[in-house]
Amino acid sequence: MQRLSGLDASFLYLETPTAHMHVAMTAIYDTSTIPGGYSFERFRDHVVSRFHRVPALTQRLVEVPFQLHHPVWIEDPHFEVDYHVRRVAVPSPGGRRELADMAAQIASIPLDRTRPLWEAWVIEGLKQDRIGMVTKVHHAAIDGASGAEIMTELFDLEAEPPAREPLPAREPERVPSDLELVSYAIASKARRSQAMIPLVGRTLQSVSNVINNRRDPEGGVGAVPLTAPRTPWNDSISRGRKVAFARIPLAEVKDVRRILDVKVNDLVLAVCAGTLRRYLEARDELPDEPLLAVCPVSVRTDDEVGTGGNKVSAMFTALSTDIADPIERVRKIAENTLGAKSEHNALGARMLTDWGEWAAPRTFAMASRLYSSMGLAGRHRPIHNLIVSNVPGPSFPLYLAGAELVASYPMGPIMEGAGLNVTVMSYRDSIDFGFMVDRNLVPDVWDMAAAVSASWEELRDAAYALRSTAPKPAPKAAAPAPAPAAAAAPTDDSGFQPIPFTFDGFGGEEEDTIVASTFDVTFKPRRELYSKGNEAALLLRDLSRLGEMSIHCNTDSLPALEDMDPEAAYLSWKIQITAEKGEEGIRQVFEFAEWDCDLEIKAHEDAKDGEAGEEPPMVPVPFDLSILDDVVEDNTVAAAVEAALRNLASITHD
Numbered sequence: 001m002q003r004l005s006g007l008d009a010s011f012l013y014l015e016t017p018t019a020h021m022h023v024a025m026t027a028i029y030d031t032s033t034i035p036g037g038y039s040f041e042r043f044r045d046h047v048v049s050r051f052h053r054v055p056a057l058t059q060r061l062v063e064v065p066f067q068l069h070h071p072v073w074i075e076d077p078h079f080e081v082d083y084h085v086r087r088v089a090v091p092s093p094g095g096r097r098e099l100a101d102m103a104a105q106i107a108s109i110p111l112d113r114t115r116p117l118w119e120a121w122v123i124e125g126l127k128q129d130r131i132g133m134v135t136k137v138h139h140a141a142i143d144g145a146s147g148a149e150i151m152t153e154l155f156d157l158e159a160e161p162p163a164r165e166p167l168p169a170r171e172p173e174r175v176p177s178d179l180e181l182v183s184y185a186i187a188s189k190a191r192r193s194q195a196m197i198p199l200v201g202r203t204l205q206s207v208s209n210v211i212n213n214r215r216d217p218e219g220g221v222g223a224v225p226l227t228a229p230r231t232p233w234n235d236s237i238s239r240g241r242k243v244a245f246a247r248i249p250l251a252e253v254k255d256v257r258r259i260l261d262v263k264v265n266d267l268v269l270a271v272c273a274g275t276l277r278r279y280l281e282a283r284d285e286l287p288d289e290p291l292l293a294v295c296p297v298s299v300r301t302d303d304e305v306g307t308g309g310n311k312v313s314a315m316f317t318a319l320s321t322d323i324a325d326p327i328e329r330v331r332k333i334a335e336n337t338l339g340a341k342s343e344h345n346a347l348g349a350r351m352l353t354d355w356g357e358w359a360a361p362r363t364f365a366m367a368s369r370l371y372s373s374m375g376l377a378g379r380h381r382p383i384h385n386l387i388v389s390n391v392p393g394p395s396f397p398l399y400l401a402g403a404e405l406v407a408s409y410p411m412g413p414i415m416e417g418a419g420l421n422v423t424v425m426s427y428r429d430s431i432d433f434g435f436m437v438d439r440n441l442v443p444d445v446w447d448m449a450a451a452v453s454a455s456w457e458e459l460r461d462a463a464y465a466l467r468s469t470a471p472k473p474a475p476k477a478a479a480p481a482p483a484p485a486a487a488a489a490p491t492d493d494s495g496f497q498p499i500p501f502t503f504d505g506f507g508g509e510e511e512d513t514i515v516a517s518t519f520d521v522t523f524k525p526r527r528e529l530y531s532k533g534n535e536a537a538l539l540l541r542d543l544s545r546l547g548e549m550s551i552h553c554n555t556d557s558l559p560a561l562e563d564m565d566p567e568a569a570y571l572s573w574k575i576q577i578t579a580e581k582g583e584e585g586i587r588q589v590f591e592f593a594e595w596d597c598d599l600e601i602k603a604h605e606d607a608k609d610g611e612a613g614e615e616p617p618m619v620p621v622p623f624d625l626s627i628l629d630d631v632v633e634d635n636t637v638a639a640a641v642e643a644a645l646r647n648l649a650s651i652t653h654d
Contacts, residue, residue, distance in 0.1 A: 001176060002073045003188060004061075004140060007310045009070035011139035012061075012113075013364035014415070016372040018237050020110045022117070023147065024136040024411040026103045026243070026434065027400075032129045033159045034402035043122055043133075044085045046154075046401035049164050053153040056141050057084075058170070060116050065178045067361040069185035076116055077172035084118060089125035090132075096245060097446070099123060103134045104243040107411060107436065111138050131403065139413060143310040144298060144391045148528075155398040155405070223316040223340065225383045229287035231280065233419040233441040234382040236375040240439035245409045246452035247430050254588070256463040260327070261584075262334045264591060267459070268390045268424050268431070269293070269337065270330035273319035274455030276386075279448045280321075290318040291385040294418075295340075300528070315340040316384060326459040327466060368416075377417030386420040387412055393427040409434035516547060516580045518604035524572035529596035540573065542589045547579035576604060 004012075015021040031038035051057050060076040090098040102123055111117045117138035124131055142150065156162065176184070228234070253267055260267075273291070280286040293316070300311035317340040323329040371377070389412055398405040410423040411434040419438035424431060433452055437445045521543075525536050543549065554572045564570075579585055583601050590599055 001062075001173065001184070003184070004070045004072065005309055006070060007312070008140045009361065010364065011310070012071070013361060014368050015110070016369050016416070017110075018239050018372055019368075019413070019416055020107070021139045021413050022107075022111055022136045023139055023142065023413060024103070024107050024134060024436075025147075026099065026245070026409045026411065027133045027135070027405060028099070028126070028407045029131050029133065029400060029403035030129060030406050031131055031403050033399065033404040035160055036402075038131065038403065040087050040122055040124070043401050043403075044081070046161070047085055047120060048081055050154050052168050054150050056116075056137075056150070057118060058116055061113055061140075062175060062181065064181045064185045064361075066182075067365075068182060069188060070361060072176075072181070072184070074175065075171065075173040077175065079116065079170075079172070083115060085120050085122070087122050087124065090123055091125070094126040094130075099126060099132045100243045100245060100446075102132070103411070104241045104439070106134045106136065107241045107243065108239060108439075111136065117141050130406070133400075139310070141309070143300075143312045144296065144389065146300075146309060146311075148391070148393075151398075155400055157396070157399070159399050159402045159404065161399070161402060223292050223318045223336070225292075225316060226381055227289075228292035228382040228385045229289040230382055231287065231291065231385055232283075232285060233437060234385060234417055235378040235419065235441055236372070237377075237414060237416055237419045237438040238440050241414075242437050242439040242442065242445045243411060244435040244437075244445040244449035245407075246433040246435070246449040247407065248433075248452065248456045250426055250429050250431050252456075252460055253431060254591075256460055257591075258584075258588065259463045259467050260330060262330060263337070265390050266330060266334040266337055269295075269317070269319060269333050269388060270326070270459060271433075271452060271456050272388050272422050272424075273321050273329060273333060274326060274459060275448060275451040276319070277321045278451040278455060282447075286321065288322060290323075291321045292382075293317055293319050293386055293388045294384045295337075296387070296389050315343070319385075326455075326462045330459060372416050382417055384418055386418055386422060387415075389421075389423045391423070391425045393425045395426075395428060397428060407432055411436040414438060516578045517582055518576065518578045519583060519586060520602050520604050521575040521577060521586060522572070522598070522600040523575060523590075524598040525569040525593075526596050526598070527567065527569050529593055530567065530569060536571070536573075539589060539593060540575075543575065543577065543586065546581055546585055546589070547577055549575060549577040551575045572598075 011021040034042070036042075055075075056073075058076055058079050059073040061071045062074055063071050088102065090102050092098075102121075106119070106121050111119065117140065119136055121134045122131060123134060126132055137147070137150075248271065253264060257264055257267055272293070276291060277286060294314050295317055297313045297315055298311060299313050315337075317333070318336045320329045320332040320336065323332055389410070391410060393408065405427070407430070408425055408427050409432050410425045412421040412423040414421050414436055419441040421436040423434045423436070425434075426432075433449065435445050435449050437448075442448065523536070523539070529536070540551070552574045554574065555570070557572070558564075558570045577586065581588075583603075586601055587599075590597065
């Protein structure tokens with residue numbers, strides 16, 4: 001028996017007959033990669049074989065009598081896999097729109113709270129040997145990070161899945177009695193009441209920090225709730241949903257990021273802003289004020305990895321939809337997000353989760369239903385315009401029961417007063433956009449999705465034009481012309497004279513030689529880096545391509561074999577690298593892992609004469625990290641990583 005946290009339970013209380021608090025993903029698979037061919041039974045059996053790795057899939061809720069406290073999770077004694085893994089088919093021609101219509105129907109149905117809070121729908125009838133799968137899980141069970149952990153357990157790195165593990169026997173829990181639940185609730189509240197006074201103190205300090213931050217002219221500030229302009233989707237929502245998808249190339253996004261010197265997340269927000277601006281302009285409904293987005297922020301610590309549930313906060317940021325120029329817009333968004341992060345940090349990353357523990361279940365749920373039934377969302381200024389969530393995904397192919405994952409479109413929930421959610425996820429060489437909307441407020445959602453490509457191309461072309469017109473370095477001043485030499489005497493009877501010639505002055509227009517700089521890099525992966533399918537060895541390989549590199553592997557945190565957690569991160573690396581691309585080039589190697597590691601980059605300072613270093617001496621990398629390339633091309637990632645780790649171990653022993 002495990003009690004829901006206050007934040008987990010709040011997603012239950014926010015749920016109304018029209019606001020369904022589940023998150024979803026529409027995935028497309030290529031069945032031609034399946035050894036032996038596709039069958040629904042194969043897919044279902046694969047999911048069943050991984051149940052023991054994901055306990056949340058077989059757990060259901062039990063309410064505490066009189067809602068004295070938040071509900072608890074127990075192992076469902078009556079679990080039925082056929083209820084959760086289902087099979088449907090789309091009508092002809094079986095394209096993206098038919099798949100999206102089916103996904104919208106599935107998303108429009110709330111989950112049954114008497115059962116484990118998830119469903120997986122296998123969708124057949126797609127073109128080109130494709131099948132779809134729409135999964136939905138209640139937000140009370142997962143957030144973005146824990147959802148990624150579930151994906152890691154369900155997917156494989158190769159089309160030929162490993163041999164199935166023997167399934168442990170399921171031991172369903174006894175449903176606790178009302179008396180047990182009440183006693184548990186009273187004891188839990190008593191323990192947590194001790195944390196109230198420190199929480200109030202931290203809250204007052206956080207409020208003071210925010211006030212001081214806003215008074216500081218140098219400090220960035222975030223957007224203010226209840227200041228958003230009204231749009232067509234900022235109204236009371238209905239039960240029905242519509243879904244649409246879009247995709248842009250990841251390589252182009254990385255290229256533009258380097259040109260403009262902004263974050264990938266800034267570019268994602270800029271594409272969303274450009275998309276909404278185009279959509280509203282075409283309907284003559286573009287507000288003069290910028291739209292306001294809520295962006296979820298993970299606050300999960302290393303100790304909380306693998307615990308499931310929600311460890312998330314949120315920040316408010318303006319999308320600058322009032323700015324027509326795409327370059328000016330993205331730079332303003334970068335400034336806005338920096339201010340929003342500053343204010344979020346001033347408030348405290350855990351403030352939302354801490355206060356969530358004190359949410360009154362009955363009062364919270366009744367208030368949500370009353371707000372929805374009375375249509376109050378349309379009677380005041382919007383709290384925000386939409387939710388935008390950006391989730392980094394794996395850069396290599398994944399397989400489910402042998403079928404290669406081709407695309408994954410995430411879909412987040414919509415809320416009263418904000419009938420639009422845009423969730424973005426990177427996968428391999430693309431960034432996928434999933435639009436979830438209220439079908440009555442945004443009936444033409446595919447027009448909105450179509451504007452993604454146009455918005456991106458406008459921003460990309462403007463960035464490329466900026467690069468082509470950037471001023472080149474001024475040429476070096478030419479050396480003074482040498483004084484004319486005296487005419488040389490003829491060397492023979494022909495009367496010809498030798499022409500005075502010198503190399504002086506040549507090369508005056510050459511650009512300055514790029515000088516490589518040396519940096520000290522400390523790289524310590526967190527558990528999340530591996531849970532999302534990334535590998536430290538592959539990052540080190542990419543880093544080694546920038547220049548000459550020496551490395552030391554720190555194994556001090558490595559426990560004894562019997563105490564080792566196979567999913568934990570114990571190793572860290574100290575690296576010295578000389579690279580022409582500088583610090584920015586080094587950070588680009590880690591740009592999609594920066595959330596999941598501790599990374600420090602400093603310019604190298606030569607040690608003083610006679611000064612002994614505290615760390616073990618750096619040694620040149622004794623192996624060629626490019627050996628991973630050939631292995632990865634053969635889709636044997638596990639072998640690549642194993643080879644890399646063997647060599648990394650040799651560094652330590654040397």
